[in-house]
Amino acid sequence: MDIIFYHPTFDTSYWIKALSEAIPGARVREWKRGDNEHADYALVWHPPVEMLQGRDLKAVFALGAGVDSILSKLKAHPEMLPEHIPLFRLEDTGMGQQMQEYAVSQVLHWFRRFDDYQALKQQSHWEPLADYQREDFTVGLLGAGVLGSKVAEALAPWGFPLRCWSRTRKEYPGVESFAGAEELPAFLKGTRVLINLLPNTAETVGIINHDLLNQLADQSYVMNLARGVHLVEADLLKALDSGKLKGAMLDVYSREPLPVESPLWAHPRVAMTPHIAAVTRPAEAVDYITRTIGLLEQGKPATGQVDRQRGY
Numbered sequence: 001m002d003i004i005f006y007h008p009t010f011d012t013s014y015w016i017k018a019l020s021e022a023i024p025g026a027r028v029r030e031w032k033r034g035d036n037e038h039a040d041y042a043l044v045w046h047p048p049v050e051m052l053q054g055r056d057l058k059a060v061f062a063l064g065a066g067v068d069s070i071l072s073k074l075k076a077h078p079e080m081l082p083e084h085i086p087l088f089r090l091e092d093t094g095m096g097q098q099m100q101e102y103a104v105s106q107v108l109h110w111f112r113r114f115d116d117y118q119a120l121k122q123q124s125h126w127e128p129l130a131d132y133q134r135e136d137f138t139v140g141l142l143g144a145g146v147l148g149s150k151v152a153e154a155l156a157p158w159g160f161p162l163r164c165w166s167r168t169r170k171e172y173p174g175v176e177s178f179a180g181a182e183e184l185p186a187f188l189k190g191t192r193v194l195i196n197l198l199p200n201t202a203e204t205v206g207i208i209n210h211d212l213l214n215q216l217a218d219q220s221y222v223m224n225l226a227r228g229v230h231l232v233e234a235d236l237l238k239a240l241d242s243g244k245l246k247g248a249m250l251d252v253y254s255r256e257p258l259p260v261e262s263p264l265w266a267h268p269r270v271a272m273t274p275h276i277a278a279v280t281r282p283a284e285a286v287d288y289i290t291r292t293i294g295l296l297e298q299g300k301p302a303t304g305q306v307d308r309q310r311g312y
């Protein structure tokens with residue numbers, strides 16, 4: 001079995017060694033320009049068109065959870081990957097735990113008013129503030145798939161009212177489920193902390209805009225952990241400045257790296273990280289890919305296949 005690998009920033013030698021050891025009989029090589037030799041599987045992130053085009057592959061694996069960049073490339077170059085070749089993405093593979101850490105720590109930060117205490121510290125001002133009440137701190141997850149469900153699971157023991165919004169209804173213990181566009185207003189009403197874990201699709205671009213933010217509880221918080229294009233940054237800044245929103249925690253941006261001139265950098269109530277909420281954990285990803293290739297080789301169904309029409 002021949003496997004080609006391409007990632008613009010990963011330690012390719014680690015992956016080649018780990019995959020070669022994990023998959024019996026696999027010959028794994030780094031794909032380089034001009035390589036048209038046979039391959040059964042391709043493991044990719046931001047692949048050049050010529051890497052995949054014209055190959056009779058059994059499957060392609062995206063080396064991340066979000067497949068928006070490869071799907072948008074496919075729109076421009078459908079010849080890169082004919083419909084009959086399945087595209088898989090990484091499901092969790094260690095990202096669930098990272099999202100749990102990120103979301104729980106930030107929700108608790110806001111709930112215990114550490115943002116306010118930091119602001120008071122700037123003024124050398126000593127003042128114990130009134131506690132927030134759990135029942136006023138409803139956490140709403142936009143997107144309740146692999147990562148959203150893990151975040152809900154980690155938040156559950158903290159006792160905040162939890163709800164999620166997704167395409168189809170979910171049955172997660174202790175989580176109120178809202179489904180479809182018609183239930184979005186009910187989901188937003190009363191949500192105090194909004195955590196975005198939607199995929200980037202034609203339907204979700206710009207979803208966190210003025211209209212949506214206005215429907216949240218007053219003095220609410222927004223955490224964007226999915227993609228920058230979900231959030232209309234100018235609307236977020238307006239909502240913060242009007243007092244509708246109390247704070248935002250952003251991991252992803254409309255442009256990455258975020259340009260130095262972005263007003264987000266200087267805003268006192270915007271906390272930021274540089275797209276690190278959850279990164280691909282190589283060992284877990286190799287396990288998942290090994291398992292999935294094993295199932296495909298036996299003609300058995302495997303999870304993680306991207307629905308190209310749906311866009312995620």
Ligand SMILES: NC(=O)C1=CN([C@@H]2O[C@H](COP(=O)(O)OP(=O)(O)OC[C@H]3O[C@@H](n4cnc5c(N)ncnc54)[C@H](O)[C@@H]3O)[C@@H](O)[C@H]2O)C=CC1
Pocket residue numbers: 065066067091092095142143144145146147148165166167168180181197198199200201203204225226227251252275276277278279312
């Ligand atoms: N910031 C970071 O470091 C990372 C960000 N991500 C982002 O997180 C996203 C989510 O990842 P997973 O949970 O693995 O995806 P998933 O496919 O398992 O879950 C997606 C969820 O969104 C919902 N959804 C999709 N379209 C919808 C619509 N139009 N209306 C209502 N609900 C809709 C689905 O029903 C599902 O609940 C990825 O697509 C990626 O963009 C993923 C990993 C790391």
Ligand SMILES: O=C(O)C(=O)CO
Pocket residue numbers: 063064065066067275276278279280
């Ligand atoms: O896996 C993804 O989609 C990511 O955003 C990784 O950072």
